[in-house]
Amino acid sequence: MLRPVRADRRTTPSRSAAPLGIRLPLAAAAVVAAGLTAACGPSSQPVGSAAPSAARASADALPAASDSAGATAGASPSASATSPSASVPASASASATSSQTGASATPARTSAKPTARSSAAPAPAAVPGPGYDSSADAQKQIDAALRAAKADGRMVLLDFGANWCGNCKAADKVFAQTQTAAILGASYHMVKVDIGGNSSANSALLRKYSPSGGTYKMPVLVVVSPSGTVRTDTHVTGNPSLTPEGINSFLRQWAS
Numbered sequence: 001m002l003r004p005v006r007a008d009r010r011t012t013p014s015r016s017a018a019p020l021g022i023r024l025p026l027a028a029a030a031v032v033a034a035g036l037t038a039a040c041g042p043s044s045q046p047v048g049s050a051a052p053s054a055a056r057a058s059a060d061a062l063p064a065a066s067d068s069a070g071a072t073a074g075a076s077p078s079a080s081a082t083s084p085s086a087s088v089p090a091s092a093s094a095s096a097t098s099s100q101t102g103a104s105a106t107p108a109r110t111s112a113k114p115t116a117r118s119s120a121a122p123a124p125a126a127v128p129g130p131g132y133d134s135s136a137d138a139q140k141q142i143d144a145a146l147r148a149a150k151a152d153g154r155m156v157l158l159d160f161g162a163n164w165c166g167n168c169k170a171a172d173k174v175f176a177q178t179q180t181a182a183i184l185g186a187s188y189h190m191v192k193v194d195i196g197g198n199s200s201a202n203s204a205l206l207r208k209y210s211p212s213g214g215t216y217k218m219p220v221l222v223v224v225s226p227s228g229t230v231r232t233d234t235h236v237t238g239n240p241s242l243t244p245e246g247i248n249s250f251l252r253q254w255a256s
Contacts, residue, residue: 122152124182124185124186125148125154125184125185125186125188125189125190126185127175127181127184127185127190128190128191128192129176130169130172130173130175130176131163131172131192132161132162132163132168132192132193132194132196133192133194134163134194134196134197134199136194138191138193138194138199138201138202138205139201139205141191141193142156142158142191142193142205145189145190145191146224146226146228148189149189149224149225149226150226150227153226154186154187154188154189154226155187155188155189155223155224155225155226155231155254155255155256156188156189156190156191156223156224156225156226157184157188157189157190157191157221157222157223157224157251158191158193158209158220158221158222158223158224159171159190159191159192159193159219159220159221160193160195160202160205160206160210160216160218160219160220160221160222161192161193161194161195161196161218161219161220162194162195162196162197162218163194163196164196165196165218165219167217167218167219167239167242168218168219170242171219171242171247174242174243174244174247175190175247177244179244179248180244180247180248180251183248183251183252183255184251186255187251187252187255187256188223188251188255193205193206195216195218195220196218206220209222209224209230209233210222210230210233210235210236212233212235212236214235216235217235217239219234219239220233220234220235221233221234221239221250222234222235223254231254232254
C-alpha cells in the first residue's frame with residue numbers, strides 16, 4: 001500500500017547537479033586557454049612580470065634608435081671615410097695648395113745680406129813701435145809675416161834701419177801717426193830689422209832683399225808680395241819724403 005508523500009517535504013538537490021553547472025564554464029575556459037597556448041606558444045615571461053607587449057615594444061625601439069644614429073653618423077660629411085681633409089696627408093694638402101696658387105708654389109729666393117763677420121774687413125795687423133830690436137830673430141819674423149800675407153793678401157813691409165839713425169827716427173814718428181798706422185794695419189805686415197849693429201844675419205837679410213849693394217841710405221824700405229817677390233826697394237828708387245804725405249803716398253802706391 002502506497003504511502004502518500006508529504007507535500008511539504010523539501011527535495012534535497014543532488015550533489016552532482018550543482019557542480020556540473022559550475023564545471024561547464026570552467027571546461028569552456030580551459031578549452032579557450034588551450035587554444036591560445038597552441039597559437040602563441042609558451043610564454044617566456046615569469047609570473048608577475050610586466051606585460052610582454054609593452055616590454056617587447058620598448059626593446060624593439062632601442063635597436064631602431066641605435067640603427068638611426070649609426071645611419072646618421074655614416075651619412076655625415078665630416079666622417080673620416082669621406083672627408084678629404086681627414087685622409088689626405090698634410091704634405092699632400094700643402095702641395096695641392098701650392099699648385100693652385102701658381103707663383104707661390106716656388107719658394108721665394110731671399111738675398112741674405114752678408115753677415116758682419118763675412119763682410120767686415122779683417123782685423124788690422126799689428127804695427128811695431130819705434131826703434132829696432134837687435135835681439136829679435138828677424139828671419140823668423142819675416143817668415144811669419146809672409147805666412148800671414150798669404151792668408152790675408154796683405155803685403156810685407158821690411159824696414160831696415162838703426163836706432164842711432166836720424167832718418168829712421170823721423171820715419172818712426174810718421175809711422176806712429178793715426179792715418180799712417182791705419183794704412184799700415186790695413187795693407188801691410190811690417191817687420192823692422194836692425195842693421196845698425198854687428199848682426200851678420202841681419203846684414204845678410206838686407207843683401208837678400210836689396211841685392212844692389214853699395215852704401216845703403218837708411219831706412220831701406222822694401223815691399224815684398226805674399227809669394228816673397230820684391231815689389232819695390234828704396235835703396236834703388238830712393239826714399240819717399242819722410243813726412244805723412246810722402247810716406248802715406250808710398251804705402252798706398254804699393255798696397256796692392
